Amino acid sequence: MTVPESLSDPRTSKGPELGELAIVQDVEAGLIRLLAPNASAMTLDGTNSYLIYGTDGSAILLDPGPDSPTHLARISEVARERGLAIRAICLTHHHQDHSEAAFTLASTLGVEVFAHPESFDKLSFRRLKLSGRISISGISLEVIPTPGHCGDHLSFLLASGVLLTGDHVLGRGTSVVAYPDGNLGQYLDSLNRVSEVDFTRLAPGHGPVMDKGLGEEVISYYVAHRKARLDQLVEAILLNPQVTGEELVEIVYGHQLSEKIRWAALASTMAALRYLQDSGVVNQGEDGGFELIR
Structure with a gap:
């Protein structure tokens, strides 16, 4: 099974192709995107870090990304060239491709890390309030809770209207909602x-x-895509009572998956199955197989 052809990705043939994304981009006055060199099947072009800055040169670094000397040197160089001083580090969520460099860099710069209250257990950081507009180093951000990709995921709305979405909505592909960290x-x-x-x-x-x-x-495509996947799973379970999660991955995604992508497909499938269980649509037997609740 595949996603129905009627669901066409609106990003097709729009914007730079995979691997051609600019390393540094001035998104608008007060916002610079910097691409980390960690491209992979899961991170696509790589992780986008953002410098959010005000007229006085104070800046927030959002999602510093992997602990890559090349990437961190580029962030430092761009900040220096633009006359910016990084006063704080802010995170959309705890995943390593977004947060790995955060605490080392914060220590080097002598600044604080701001994150969801539940992002880290054993690290010292500033816990963000989970709604409303805040000011960090004179820069206004509206915190918008966007759990699902993971429980601590946040998006941030700038005063200009740009919405920084982390892994909630991507510039290409779809976000992985991986059980048990993800919740569909x-x-x-x-x-x-x-x-x-x-x-x-x-x-x-x-x-x-x-x-x-x-x-x-x-956003509309993402909703339709998820609902189409749920319909596919329900159909597959109807035709294959007591089917397992692993078997459903084969039915829905096919056999041509790398080991890493197969893990993501299985974790996404299990998150969808948990959603169907919570919705009273399917039940999991003691042997691990799934069946429809009639």
């Missing part, structure tokens, strides 16, 4: 929440920045 019910709720935000652009954690029109189309 929360993810769908978060997509609905973001669809109601009056943004001007979406600045994602991976892939190209999108304008308002394309961003709105992508």
